[in-house]
Amino acid sequence: MEDTTTPPPPPPQQQQPDQQAPELAGEKRKREEESPAAASGENPSMEATTQPPPPEQQRQETEPAGEKRKREEESPEAAPGDAAPASAAAAPATTGEGERHPMSKTSLCSFFRRRGGGPDGCNHGEACRYAHTEEELRPRPDGTWDPTSDRAKKLRRVSEEEGEGAAGEERRGRWGQEEVTFDESSLDKCLVGLSRHWLADRLKSFLDEQGISYAVAKKKKGMTVGFVTFETVEQLRNAVEVLKENQSGGKQIKIADANRRSHQKLHSEGPVSNNGAATENSSDAAAPADGTSGPEAAGASKRTVRDAVTPLAHMTYSDQLEHKKSSVAQLLKKLTRNAKKACPADVTLPDWISNAKQIGGLSCKLEGILESPVIDGYRNKCEFSVGHSLAGKKTVGFMLGNFREGVTAVEEPVDCPNVSAMSCKYAMIFQDFLQLSCLPAWNRVDNSGFWRQFTVREGRSPAQAVVAQDTQTQISEVMIIIQVCSTGVDEVLMKDEFAKLSKTLVQGAATCSPPLPLTTIVVQDHTGISNVAPADCPLIPLLVPEVDQSEEGAVDKTRIHDHISNLRFSLSPTAFFQVNTLAAERLYTLAGDWANLNSDTLLFDVCCGTGTIGLTLAHRVGMVVGIEMNESAVVDAQRNALINGIKNCRFVCGKVRLMYPNE
Numbered sequence: 001m002e003d004t005t006t007p008p009p010p011p012p013q014q015q016q017p018d019q020q021a022p023e024l025a026g027e028k029r030k031r032e033e034e035s036p037a038a039a040s041g042e043n044p045s046m047e048a049t050t051q052p053p054p055p056e057q058q059r060q061e062t063e064p065a066g067e068k069r070k071r072e073e074e075s076p077e078a079a080p081g082d083a084a085p086a087s088a089a090a091a092p093a094t095t096g097e098g099e100r101h102p103m104s105k106t107s108l109c110s111f112f113r114r115r116g117g118g119p120d121g122c123n124h125g126e127a128c129r130y131a132h133t134e135e136e137l138r139p140r141p142d143g144t145w146d147p148t149s150d151r152a153k154k155l156r157r158v159s160e161e162e163g164e165g166a167a168g169e170e171r172r173g174r175w176g177q178e179e180v181t182f183d184e185s186s187l188d189k190c191l192v193g194l195s196r197h198w199l200a201d202r203l204k205s206f207l208d209e210q211g212i213s214y215a216v217a218k219k220k221k222g223m224t225v226g227f228v229t230f231e232t233v234e235q236l237r238n239a240v241e242v243l244k245e246n247q248s249g250g251k252q253i254k255i256a257d258a259n260r261r262s263h264q265k266l267h268s269e270g271p272v273s274n275n276g277a278a279t280e281n282s283s284d285a286a287a288p289a290d291g292t293s294g295p296e297a298a299g300a301s302k303r304t305v306r307d308a309v310t311p312l313a314h315m316t317y318s319d320q321l322e323h324k325k326s327s328v329a330q331l332l333k334k335l336t337r338n339a340k341k342a343c344p345a346d347v348t349l350p351d352w353i354s355n356a357k358q359i360g361g362l363s364c365k366l367e368g369i370l371e372s373p374v375i376d377g378y379r380n381k382c383e384f385s386v387g388h389s390l391a392g393k394k395t396v397g398f399m400l401g402n403f404r405e406g407v408t409a410v411e412e413p414v415d416c417p418n419v420s421a422m423s424c425k426y427a428m429i430f431q432d433f434l435q436l437s438c439l440p441a442w443n444r445v446d447n448s449g450f451w452r453q454f455t456v457r458e459g460r461s462p463a464q465a466v467v468a469q470d471t472q473t474q475i476s477e478v479m480i481i482i483q484v485c486s487t488g489v490d491e492v493l494m495k496d497e498f499a500k501l502s503k504t505l506v507q508g509a510a511t512c513s514p515p516l517p518l519t520t521i522v523v524q525d526h527t528g529i530s531n532v533a534p535a536d537c538p539l540i541p542l543l544v545p546e547v548d549q550s551e552e553g554a555v556d557k558t559r560i561h562d563h564i565s566n567l568r569f570s571l572s573p574t575a576f577f578q579v580n581t582l583a584a585e586r587l588y589t590l591a592g593d594w595a596n597l598n599s600d601t602l603l604f605d606v607c608c609g610t611g612t613i614g615l616t617l618a619h620r621v622g623m624v625v626g627i628e629m630n631e632s633a634v635v636d637a638q639r640n641a642l643i644n645g646i647k648n649c650r651f652v653c654g655k656v657r658l659m660y661p662n663e
């Protein structure tokens with residue numbers, strides 16, 4: 001959402017905190033931070049004179065104002081390890097028995113860092129538990145570095161440059177990709193930690209520079225993983241040794257096991273050509289004829305499609321809600337910390353930041369996660385990838401992992417609780433068609449192929465939409481979008497394939513029991529390499545819905561309808577619509593209740609999509625103005641106002657930031 005939702009901090013003169021004893025705004029803040037009692041109006045000095053302050057208070061009193069805040073902020077993510085440093089600035093580096101404290105010198109001393117040594121800085125000298133220089137700093141027991149250190153910052157920068165977030169690191173660790181097997185029969189390996197800007201040639205020259213011999217090396221831009229096939233175990237051992245000693249750009253490149261897909265294992269038993277593909281002598285019926293072979297990062301085979309698509313599915317629903325609540329809480333805390341950091345020292349913190357402590361550091365009260373009215377099969381839009389499974393079969397389903405980590409295998413949507421049964425049936429009809437198609441499935445390694453993606457969008461009928469249980473019987477309209485890449489494909493051949501596909505889908509839907517609804521089929525021609533197709537990709541209608549003449553403004557166009565709060569929504573292929581219709585209904589109603597709407601309200605529906613929020617709340621306000629940059633979504637929104645007889649809404653096409661340049 002745009003920043004229009006964030007109120008600007010009030011001007012400092014309106015915030016003068018203490019009229020009787022004027023002080024700088026920043027001073028009061030420091031005082032409040034150091035002593036919660038002061039903030040609540042109590043006299044902190046009373047306690048100090050009657051009894052010795054507890055160690056934490058002693059530290060607060062001796063520590064320069066703002067230091068505590070700094071400490072907390074600078075190591076937020078290191079909560080367990082940081083508990084010791086935050087409360088023990090004066091603690092000795094050794095324990096009573098003379099042993100080194102496990103956290104000794106694992107954090108930089110903030111006194112020293114800010115003021116240097118001597119009486120003005122840290123006067124604990126050698127006895128200080130914190131490092132006084134970067135050189136003195138040691139890694140923490142878990143192998144990580146103090147996040148404020150130069151070393152950690154550099155590592156973070158490198159990691160960001162490589163396009164790898166913490167999530168990627170965690171995933172790689174969890175999948176154990178950095179395990180290497182030294183075995184004649186498994187000489188296909190991944191190189192993990194490469195620059196995503198490298199292409200195969202750069203990888204090859206890197207290997208040559210390092211004196212690493214190999215048979216085949218493959219690397220695609222965008223991936224941080226490359227694939228190398230060695231000829232012998234000795235070559236592999238040498239590579240592991242060399243990489244252990246050498247770093248590239250400060251970053252360790254490691255070797256991990258890779259999986260050859262089963263058809264490739266068969267090939268590798270026969271002769272292998274220069275480019276790593278099996279030679280003509282091999283006879284594997286499962287091998288794709290379109291050259292889409294490629295090894296996978298080893299983690300792929302250890303995951304199921306259920307793990308990849310619904311990683312929380314192993315938990316009970318109530319545990320999932322708790323898990324989400326705690327993720328949101330972490331985000332709200334981070335928001336508070338970052339906003340506090342960004343606030344200049346001479347500006348009084350806004351209430352939501354200064355009061356955050358009272359609610360556990362959150363930027364606002366977190367009520368919890370509302371349950372969805374429907375839990376299984378709720379998605380009204382499923383985007384299936386097209387590719388090859390680990391077994392080498394042309395498959396319509398979901399990728400087993402992250403492309404950047406070297407995973408490209410696509411597996412059938414088995415046991416994915418959020419996917420509707422109807423979408424899976426359509427995916428299987430299309431998958432059967434692919435086995436016979438003369439055009440190739442998409443290959444993510446070299447961005448070639450024709451069939452790229454298969455999307456099923458479902459529309460629910462109004463009367464049943466309120467009954468949450470049997471999701472499949474509520475689906476009355478279906479739109480199928482097939483994404484292809486037409487580059488270099490003969491037009492006549494392509495049209496012929498489209499005609500066959502259209503027939504297959506119509507027949508497949510009709511012969512299901514009960515028959516599946518099928519309203520419209522459209523092809524999206526996406527010739528770019530990015531995963532996300534731009535909104536203006538050409539659309540080719542294959543099956544156009546019959547025009548409902550009762551509908552005002554009806555045009556002969558590919559669209560389906562869904563319903564929220566008894567309003568009918570017309571949806572074009574690329575327009576956004578909340579994927580869980582019944583949950584969206586609940587969300588919008590709640591948003592309306594919280595917004596305290598009345599007939600004088602002018603409601604701005606910012607990033608309005610097809611106008612769902614504004615239109616469902618229109619009867620509770622004076623006027624709605626919706627802003628949306630996707631042109632066809634704006635047309636949908638205008639049409640939706642029309643077909644629902646809503647007259648107090650205007651929808652404007654454009655980027656929000658450009659419409660409010662000064663906000």
Ligand SMILES: C[S@@+](CC[C@H](N)C(=O)[O-])C[C@H]1O[C@@H](n2cnc3c(N)ncnc32)[C@H](O)[C@@H]1O
Pocket residue numbers: 576577578606607608609610611612613627628629630633654655656657
């Ligand atoms: C997640 S959808 C939400 C749509 C709608 N509010 C709803 O709940 O159905 C976000 C929408 O914002 C639009 N959008 C994203 N960035 C935008 C921007 N800078 N200006 C205008 N619209 C934008 C997208 O095209 C998309 O339709």
